[in-house]
Amino acid sequence: MVKNTIYASQGIDWPKDKLNIWILDDGGREAFRQFAKDVGVHYIARTSHEHAKAGNINNALKYAKRGVRLDL
Numbered sequence: 001m002v003k004n005t006i007y008a009s010q011g012i013d014w015p016k017d018k019l020n021i022w023i024l025d026d027g028g029r030e031a032f033r034q035f036a037k038d039v040g041v042h043y044i045a046r047t048s049h050e051h052a053k054a055g056n057i058n059n060a061l062k063y064a065k066r067g068v069r070l071d072l
Contacts (some may be wrong), residue, residue, distance in 0.1 A: 002023065002032065006023065006035075006039060010041075021042065022041065022042040023042070023044070024056045024057065024059075024060050025043065026052075028046075028047075032045075044063065
């Protein structure tokens with residue numbers, strides 16, 4: 001499911017220089033890290049897992065510069 005979501009996200013009609021896709025991995029899985037590298041998207045794995053999905057998103061916001069955020 002993650003791969004299909006990333007592929008679909010890459011097809012969004014949006015200027016590519018303004019489109020940043022991130023995989024937020026709360027499990028630190030090497031397969032996700034490698035997939036992100038292979039398809040050219042960003043990858044973040046947290047070292048702590050407080051607050052579940054909300055904590056994962058809040059952690060990722062530290063890396064966001066600006067713009068629109070879409071969680072899929």
